[in-house]
Amino acid sequence: MATTLSEAYRNHPLNLHHIIPLDFSSIRTLPDSHAWSQSNDSDNNFSYNESLSIPIIDLIDPHAMEQIGFACEKWGVFQLKNHGIPLSVIEEVEVESKKLFSLPAEEKLKALRSPGGATGYGRARISPFFPKFMWHEGFTFMGSSDDAKKIWPKDYERFCDAMENYQNQMKVLSEKLTHMILTFLGINNSSQENKWVGSTNHIGAIQLNFYPCCPEPNRAMGLAPHTDTSFLTILHQTLTNGLQIFKDGSGWVPINPNPNTLVVNIGDILHIMSNARFHCALHRVVVNKTKQRYSMAYFYGPPIDYVISPIVINCVVPRFHALTVKEYISIKAKNLGGALSLITTT
Numbered sequence: 001m002a003t004t005l006s007e008a009y010r011n012h013p014l015n016l017h018h019i020i021p022l023d024f025s026s027i028r029t030l031p032d033s034h035a036w037s038q039s040n041d042s043d044n045n046f047s048y049n050e051s052l053s054i055p056i057i058d059l060i061d062p063h064a065m066e067q068i069g070f071a072c073e074k075w076g077v078f079q080l081k082n083h084g085i086p087l088s089v090i091e092e093v094e095v096e097s098k099k100l101f102s103l104p105a106e107e108k109l110k111a112l113r114s115p116g117g118a119t120g121y122g123r124a125r126i127s128p129f130f131p132k133f134m135w136h137e138g139f140t141f142m143g144s145s146d147d148a149k150k151i152w153p154k155d156y157e158r159f160c161d162a163m164e165n166y167q168n169q170m171k172v173l174s175e176k177l178t179h180m181i182l183t184f185l186g187i188n189n190s191s192q193e194n195k196w197v198g199s200t201n202h203i204g205a206i207q208l209n210f211y212p213c214c215p216e217p218n219r220a221m222g223l224a225p226h227t228d229t230s231f232l233t234i235l236h237q238t239l240t241n242g243l244q245i246f247k248d249g250s251g252w253v254p255i256n257p258n259p260n261t262l263v264v265n266i267g268d269i270l271h272i273m274s275n276a277r278f279h280c281a282l283h284r285v286v287v288n289k290t291k292q293r294y295s296m297a298y299f300y301g302p303p304i305d306y307v308i309s310p311i312v313i314n315c316v317v318p319r320f321h322a323l324t325v326k327e328y329i330s331i332k333a334k335n336l337g338g339a340l341s342l343i344t345t346t
């Protein structure tokens, strides 16, 4: 599974030689390399709409499937409670994540993601599309202990066990949500669209994110606006605000953390499969002056040779051309936000 996603990224090397091993904790003023706006235009860039809130769905509610379907149509994102992931599994991954990001820069750089690689420490994959650096560090894990061994040659097991437990739990939850979502879309469990769900032949990756305190949060960007390439993403965030979703007509809407609640968002692949019936949520992360923020995302989707095509019922015209996951990853790696419009049929 890990090798397959690596294969898709190998053809799109990221030029990481200009990564700034910025020791965020020692910085007192915002460097120009990280300044996204002038001090006088910051209000426009970072304003948001607090009058709206993203639905919170209880997974054990008998109507959860319909509620999830409606949330996907309206928002492309929802919050999930009673999700069944043990608190201890989430706490462990949080502890290990904090341990990793608190290391000195030179330790973390031992596991720097190679240009054609898919895992390890480094900047966000979307970085090359933006002129400024983000106030963010990331680490991608896909089941292998190789990167952790570079950082902790003898003492990597705790970290890897925590990541693996989290990954296994997230996979089970993703499969459950996927069955509910496909059923909502009118696809039965034995059909072709469902075959990858529950098999080992899928893509599952953990993305650890860290947003250090920032001296000028109104001029810096934690994670720039993007949609996820996944089928769906499940995210745990620590108790610091920062994640926002873009809603047409309303602007940026915060998804502030709720204890014991995960955030689930629709990625490009499900947006295509739903023939654009489901929204794929554009999201970003803003930063904070006094509070650090961590998040742990699990990206879930079909294997790279799976053909993504819109599920169309009642002679509705497909809005996207069919293509493999690998082809879509390749288009996204070159076009980011423009990728979907390149595969539309009209």
Ligand SMILES: O=C(O)CCC(=O)C(=O)O
Pocket (backbone or CB within 6 Å): 207, 209, 223, 228, 235, 237, 243, 283, 285, 294, 295, 297
């Ligand atoms: O940190 C967050 O809340 C969002 C992270 C995210 O969007 C991502 O890893 O793709």
Ligand SMILES: [Fe+2]
Pocket (backbone or CB within 6 Å): 226, 227, 228, 283
């Ligand atoms: Fe994301």
